[in-house]
Amino acid sequence: DTEVTQTPKHLVMGMTNKKSLKCEQHMGHRAMYWYKQKAKKPPELMFVYSYEKLSINESVPSRFSPECPNSSLLNLHLHALQPEDSALYLCASSQGGLANEQYFGPGTRLTVT
């Protein structure tokens, strides 16, 4: 089973709202990732958690706040977003350490109004 699940599938939020995106995997993977993807563009890395510790933060604005409660779960907390933050937010996971295939979830399509 190589499944990464993400909820919700779609999210519409105003600029003053607070919401969270959730990601879950049960493959025993120890690395989890958040990506942002705009239309017709490749995924852009936002955050990497390795063994439940934040290991990479690609200079993402503080209105995006990641959280890794345990090795299976990854959250992305959203607050005071801008319309340009509207995108497909993808979660991915891999075994961790070196040399590992990365599996993506279906994504959450976020629209900021």
Place this chain on the structure above:
Amino acid sequence: QKEVEQDPGPLSVPEGAIVSLNCTYSNSAFQYFMWYRQYSRKGPELLMYTYSSGNKEDGRFTAQVDKSSKYISLFIRDSQPSDSATYLCAMSVTGNQFYFGTGTSLTVIP
């Protein structure tokens, strides 16, 4: 110069054709290479994963890595309309942080 270059296409082929998709890169330290297929409004699906140089085959798909030329390829044999998607290459030095190409849009015409 971008880390990874990929021709965005679009590429249009008749059903049954052999498709060749390519990426070039500048960082000679890349050693992990992946190909993803992404259907419209869906997450990327891992197709092929290769470490270092060489070929890897899986059904109708063959991945090739030529590290001396900093060039990777994905070949699709007997292409089907269901192969119509955007194909992304991705590569990494450590296996922890991956750099993606811009994607090639492929349409297979019945």
